[in-house]
Amino acid sequence: xxxxxNTLMVDQTEPAAEAAAEVRRRGPLWTVIGTGLVMLAxxxxxxxxxxxxxxxxxxxxxxxxxxxxxxxxAGQLSLGHAFFLxxxxxxxxxxxGQSGRxxxxxxxxxxxxxxxxxxxxxxxxxxxxxxxxxxxxxxLGIATLGLVFLGQHILDxxxxxxxxxxxxxxxxxxxxxxxxGSDPDQPQYLLNVLWGREQKLWYLFLLVTVVAYLxxxxxxxxxxxxxxxxxxDRELMAGIIGxxxxxxxxxxxxxxxxxxGLGGVLYAIAFRRIVPxxxxxxxxxxxxxxxVIGGLGVAGGAVAGATFIAFLPPILERHAGxxxxxxxxxxxxxxxxxxxxxxxxxxAVVALLLFEPGGLAGLGRxxxxxxxxxxxxxxxxx
Amino acid sequence: MTLxxxxxxxxxxxxxxxxxxxxxxxIVFKSSGVxxxxxxxxxxxxxYTIARxxxxxxxxxxxxxxxxxGVAGVVALLVQRLLVYPMAGRSLxxxxxxxxxxDVITQTEIIRRIGLDGYVPMRDPWGDxxxxxxxxxxxxxxxxxxxxxxxxxxxFFVWLRYSRWGVAMRAVADDPQxxxxxxxxxxxxxxxxxxxxxxxxxxAGLFITVFxxxxxQPVTAAVALRAFPAAIIGGLDSTGGAIVGGLVIxxxxxxxxxxxxxxxxxGAGFHSVMPYAVMVAVLLVRxxxxxxxxxxxxx
Numbered sequence: 001x002x003x004x005x006n007t008l009m010v011d012q013t014e015p016a017a018e019a020a021a022e023v024r025r026r027g028p029l030w031t032v033i034g035t036g037l038v039m040l041a042x043x044x045x046x047x048x049x050x051x052x053x054x055x056x057x058x059x060x061x062x063x064x065x066x067x068x069x070x071x072x073x074a075g076q077l078s079l080g081h082a083f084f085l086x087x088x089x090x091x092x093x094x095x096x097g098q099s100g101r102x103x104x105x106x107x108x109x110x111x112x113x114x115x116x117x118x119x120x121x122x123x124x125x126x127x128x129x130x131x132x133x134x135x136x137x138x139x140l141g142i143a144t145l146g147l148v149f150l151g152q153h154i155l156d157x158x159x160x161x162x163x164x165x166x167x168x169x170x171x172x173x174x175x176x177x178x179x180x181g182s183d184p185d186q187p188q189y190l191l192n193v194l195w196g197r198e199q200k201l202w203y204l205f206l207l208v209t210v211v212a213y214l215x216x217x218x219x220x221x222x223x224x225x226x227x228x229x230x231x232x233d234r235e236l237m238a239g240i241i242g243x244x245x246x247x248x249x250x251x252x253x254x255x256x257x258x259x260x261g262l263g264g265v266l267y268a269i270a271f272r273r274i275v276p277x278x279x280x281x282x283x284x285x286x287x288x289x290x291x292v293i294g295g296l297g298v299a300g301g302a303v304a305g306a307t308f309i310a311f312l313p314p315i316l317e318r319h320a321g322x323x324x325x326x327x328x329x330x331x332x333x334x335x336x337x338x339x340x341x342x343x344x345x346x347x348a349v350v351a352l353l354l355f356e357p358g359g360l361a362g363l364g365r366x367x368x369x370x371x372x373x374x375x376x377x378x379x380x381x382x
Numbered sequence: 383m384t385l386x387x388x389x390x391x392x393x394x395x396x397x398x399x400x401x402x403x404x405x406x407x408x409i410v411f412k413s414s415g416v417x418x419x420x421x422x423x424x425x426x427x428x429x430y431t432i433a434r435x436x437x438x439x440x441x442x443x444x445x446x447x448x449x450x451x452g453v454a455g456v457v458a459l460l461v462q463r464l465l466v467y468p469m470a471g472r473s474l475x476x477x478x479x480x481x482x483x484x485d486v487i488t489q490t491e492i493i494r495r496i497g498l499d500g501y502v503p504m505r506d507p508w509g510d511x512x513x514x515x516x517x518x519x520x521x522x523x524x525x526x527x528x529x530x531x532x533x534x535x536x537x538f539f540v541w542l543r544y545s546r547w548g549v550a551m552r553a554v555a556d557d558p559q560x561x562x563x564x565x566x567x568x569x570x571x572x573x574x575x576x577x578x579x580x581x582x583x584x585x586a587g588l589f590i591t592v593f594x595x596x597x598x599q600p601v602t603a604a605v606a607l608r609a610f611p612a613a614i615i616g617g618l619d620s621t622g623g624a625i626v627g628g629l630v631i632x633x634x635x636x637x638x639x640x641x642x643x644x645x646x647x648x649g650a651g652f653h654s655v656m657p658y659a660v661m662v663a664v665l666l667v668r669x670x671x672x673x674x675x676x677x678x679x680x681x
Contacts, residue, residue, distance in 0.1 A: 071475075075475065077475050077478070130666065131662065131665050131666060134669040135665065135669055138474060138478060138618075139614065139618065139665070139669070139670070141417065141475075141478065142417070142611070142614050143614065143661065143662065143665055145610060145611075145658070146657075146658030146659075146661050146662050147658075149654075149655045149658045150655050150658055150659065150662075152655075153649060153651065153652065153654070153655040156649070156650070156651065157649030157650060157651075281604075281607070285482060285486060288479060288482060292479055335494070339490055339494050342486060342487075343487055343490055343491075345486070346483045346484070346485075346487035346490065347483070347487060348483075349479065349480065349482065349483030349486070350480055350483035350484060350487070353476055353477075353479060353483070354465065354468060354469065354480070357472070357476065
């Protein structure tokens with residue numbers, strides 16, 4: 001095999017151009033404020049079904065940020081994301097859970113349990129990093145596949161942690177005196193809106209997602225981000241100019257696994273009940289699809305991709321009648337909504353990689369650039 | 383002792399099947415530089431075609447097998463021509479992720495077709511009959527797998543060594559630029575590799591789905607995935623390594639299954655993750671596999 005630079009499909013623009021695009025992308029402040037206000041207003045407008053979906057999407061977005069850091073910025077392929085999600089989800093559930101007939105637990109305060117679960121995911125990532133740091137991107141992809149299967153095996157054989165095949169319910173999250181659960185006996189109202197679990201969790205998740213997002217952007221813009229991209233684009237050159245290649249690869253893997261762990265904690269809290277099967281190879285592939293669909297290496301892309309993948313199956317389910325050939329329920333002939341969702345995201349991955357490697361983010365950039373040039377140019381040149 | 387011998391033979395037979403899969407995986411990687419995650423999909427397509435054609439009345443099994451091998455080869459060719467070739471020059475990771483997309487689409491469709499029954503029987507001539515050799519009791523399917531695997535592997539290496547195509551393939555793998563200057567078309571050679579990989583995967587698919595497995599199941603894809611650790615253990619760019627890796631995976635899996643009661647501290651069903659455990663252990667010592675070329679950089 002010839003030596004080809006280990007470049008990825010992300011826009012391979014010069015660093016200067018990348019920085020310029022970054023400044024351009026920062027864009028008008030009012031878009032940020034507008035989006036923020038809309039996000040804050042959502043619990044007052046949307047019903048529980050959509051709020052719950054939003055929670056899933058935010059949990060997925062946090063974990064996807066980790067994968068897009070590893071794959072898009074550091075150029076390391078991982079199919080093991082589901083494993084770290086599982087560590088986060090089960091870490092939280094076990095640490096915060098009561099020890100009972102169906103499973104063990106430490107009954108720690110949920111906040112502490114959540115933090116420890118993220119650290120646990122980081123520790124798992126660190127344990128694997130001797131392998132992760134030495135392998136090239138593609139070898140790592142397959143090696144991490146092993147991680148998912150080993151993780152599944154452990155979960156299958158640890159009923160004290162998982163509560164067996166039927167899953168285990170997740171302890172309600174509390175922060176200080178605030179309890180993020182539903183209380184059917186004493187319904188609370190805020191501005192005439194029933195203020196239940198989803199509404200409260202919405203703000204918690206929003207906060208966590210925004211912090212995760214900002215941390216990612218800072219990391220990518222700073223020295224570590226530049227080092228990671230150097231390792232991605234030309235490992236040898238990066239080493240020569242003094243980037244400790246192996247350490248940065250391990251670092252990317254560590255941060256990525258912690259993001260996944262945090263995503264797992266959120267996922268568990270949003271779902272209220274977790275089963276081991278969820279965290280299989282299929283989940284890893286879904287995350288891969290998210291970051292590819294959204295646009296690799298870009299924070300906004302990870303969020304967009306996560307939203308797309310989270311909302312696709314329920315929307316298809318709700319509007320099954322509108323699409324020809326879609327069967328309303330599973331089991332009948334025709335294509336059931338979950339199957340259709342899989343077809344769509346598989347096809348989206350293939351099509352985007354073939355035609356728009358930048359993903360949704362790339363599409364957006366192209367559109368906004370086209371709009372900008374049109375605005376700059378007078379409609380009727382003299 | 384009998385148990386050990388029996389496990390070794392069935393492990394070698396399973397290993398021969400994994401080796402066929404890993405071999406296809408490796409030749410695709412060597413000739414086009416793509417890690418083909420759609421490899422299990424080719425296996426599923428091949429096995430599904432064999433089962434469906436075989437269940438039609440008055441079709442001899444051999445014809446069904448040929449149909450499955452042919453269909454898998456054609457699908458592999460289409461994937462290479464329509465999806466992989468247009469991405470030439472792009473990063474290998476991008477192309478590999480694209481093949482994951484192909485795999486998702488194909489697997490979803492096959493699993494949907496398998497339907498709620500849960501499996502499609504293969505209608506092979508061996509059924510669940512066994513052969514007794516000395517004290518050993520071996521299913522006919524295992525012996526057939528071992529023989530067919532050995533013959534195909536041998537044939538492949540003879541082909542690779544002596545045929546024009548084989549020489550071209552080795553030339554491309556060795557030095558694509560020089561090979562191109564000598565008039566070897568890389569795209570044609572890699573198309574050939576994809577077709578071969580698809581056909582080998584179909585044969586492997588047959589032997590993964592016959593007795594003791596009830597037939598083609600959704601879980602067959604997970605079994606097929608174990609060819610990845612096999613290829614990695616041997617080294618992604620080593621054809622010989624793929625054979626060794628396949629056999630190692632097959633034998634260790636078989637032993638772990640046979641001695642499950644002694645290994646109960648590792649948890650129930652450990653044999654199914656054994657390939658991955660072996661892979662991780664090998665990677666810790668040798669990051670490019672047992673026989674993989676160490677990557678050298680020229681500055």
